[in-house]
Amino acid sequence: MALPPEKASELKQIIHQQLTKMDVHSRIREVLAETIREELPPQHQQLSQEDLMKALTRRGIIDDVMKELNFVTDINDKEITSTPKPSTHFVDRQTAMLKKTNIDPTRRYLYLQVLGGKAFLEHLQEPEPLPGQICSTLTLCLHFRNQRFRSKPVPCACEPDFSDGFLLEVYKESLGEASKMADATTMLSICDPVHIVLIKTDTSGETTLVASYFLEWRSVLCAENRITNVAVELLGVGTESKVSVGVLNIRLEMYPKLNKTLSQEIVTTQFSLERQKTAEKERLFLVYAKQWWREYLQIRTSHNTRLVKIFAQDENGINRPVCSYVKPLRAGRLLDTPRQAARFVSVLGYERAPIIGGGNSKQEQWCTLLAFLCRNKGDCEDHANLLCSLLLGFGLEAFVCVGTKAKGVPHTWVMTYGIDGIITFWESLTGHRYIHNPIKPDDPPIVEQPKPLYPYRTIGCVFNHHKFLANCQPTDAVEVCAFDLHDESKWKPMSGEAIKSVCSPGATTALPPFPPLCASSVDAAVTSNELELQLRMLVVEHRKDLGLSTVWDDQLSYLLSPALAAYELERTTGVSSGNEEFQDAIRRAVPDGHTFKGFPIHFVHRNARRAFAACLRSPFCDEILCCRGDQVRLAVRVRVFTYPESACAVWIMFACKYRCVL
Secondary structure (H helix, E strand, O other): OOOOHHHHHHHHHHHHHHHHHOOHHHHHHHHHHHHHHHHOOOOOOOOOHHHHHHHHHHOOHHHHHHHHOOOOOOOOOOOHHHOOOOOOOOOOOOOOOOOOOOOOOOOEEEEEEEEEEEOOHHHOOOOOOOOOOOOOEEEEEEEEOOEEEEOOOEEOOOOOOOOEEEEEEEOOHHHOOOOOOOOHHHHHOOOOOEEEEEEEEOOOOOEEEEEEEEEOOHHHHHOOOOEEEEEEEEEOOHHHOOOEEEEEEEEEEEEOOOOOOOOHHHHHHHHHHHHHHHHHHHHHHHHHHHHHHHHHHHHOHHHHHOOOOOEEEOOOOOEEEHHHHOOOOOOOOOOOOHHHHHHHHHHOEEOOOOOOOOOOOOOOOOOOHHHHHHHOEEOHHHHHHHHHHHHHHOOOOEEEEEEEEHHHOEEEEEEEEOOOOOEEEEOOOOOOEEEOOOOOOOOOOOOOOOOOOOOEEEEEEEEOOOOEEEEOOOOOEHHHOOOOOOOOOOEEEOOHHHHHHHHOOOOOOOOOOOOOOOOOOOOHHHHHHHHHHHHHHHHHHHHHHOOOOOOEOHHHHHHOHHHHHHHHHHHHHOOOOOHHHHHHHHHHHOOOOEEEEEEEEEEOOOOHHHHHHHHHOOHHHHHHHOOOOEEEEEEEEEEEEEOHHHOEEEEEEEEEEEEOOO
């Protein structure tokens, strides 16, 4: 029974490590020197392999080695090439127990192992992290058919030590839950790739999108021993989308073993047909879009300056129809209302796509949803696409609006079209809502016109997952815009069939599937306590530098909690409540002749030093933290509100009470 080459090399490596650990080589050298010196005559100083083995056996060295090696054989599967683990391996008594997972024997699984990385040249000069030292890390995030996974973070290095396995269930929805296990032919028709996103987290907790890759896993269907190894070259994002950032070594394995594998020719032909079908659909849509654009320009020559965006580049620099970035997204039990969804999207961080060099130019980068969620921050387009998808999931008729705000800065926001004709704008970066009451320029001057409260100036187009409409009214100013989307004299629509041909789920293999939202992994109470303790230490140090002592009032700190809860409730629902009880409690806690001051502030990160530095920049907060007087008592309260994807709204309130001495 011959071992495959990869198993043989693995076994050799394990044996070599164990021999090195037992220091067997030095013991063999000692036996060799002793045998030559004592047992061989001076004229015969050559020792045969057989003589050496006898000497090693006599001194018990071979027995010691055999005791340290523990042979484990899988009795259920004698065929070594088809076992998921090496059939023979030594057991290291110091290593932690591996986690086991239950596998449904009636289901088909793809086991994806990441066996390390190499050629991450950006981290060539990274020093080896010291034990316990905080360092920058790399994390892999995976999505496959509504299943999401995250690797353990590993220190940034030229050869990052990724060593994770992910068990992906392979199924086909159209066959139903009770269907038989998917065979090779059925799996060949499942064209969803494994989306791999690489995130870098620096020492301050800031995240950066390093790479986004779509792995074609179906090559394993034609592997003879159900296992295939692939070296995946990851390319950068945005302006660096043509630059290699590193290589991942990945092993793919099917469970249970396929009864019949496909030929390489069949798999290659399937890939080729899918590419041709996608390319043809994209070509036909491009031809249609060009014709539609020519017709739009013929309506009015000034239309060529309006922000009518039909295509947008994703993080890999690929042009995709904007309608493909939106899809009805249900949050399950994670979000209960559309307004809560708007609050969730607003606490995801805002960051413009980075550009190399100066100037005010903006790098366009509409991220795929997985890249946006894993990084926990993105540009206004990413926020608007996610909010629109969630509102569509809640049954609203929602659209992403593309236009400008003050000073002609390009911007995107979300609009909902009520069944009663009420137009509501949703600002995805803040969660604010605005009712749109258009100004009617034809009305006589005596008629009072509404004053718009929203920051938007112009609007070029609106779109969702199956509609795209361009503004063809005489002016694109939002305040006078009529949103009668069914009136083609005001809004020029694109063909719904044309959009569906390239943007509906499964229409082309080029569309990345939408991932589900994940519940928060942040413990709100523990995180609130940790941040509060860190802020207390920072306040004590700050006042000590000013020559001031610090006395904390724990009861006053606790009384600040209702205010923070009310602030978050108001941000979510727009309704303020509980202010009377809070004021009554504070009046009772502050004695006569004393003064109370409080300063609330809101953050979407959990970095105590960053938050404290921002607070000091406020003169009101600085006045509290540097308070002087008689019987000065300080208070601080932190309240962390968790949302899906481990997004957090962090409310902090500093307060003090003291007796004025004039």
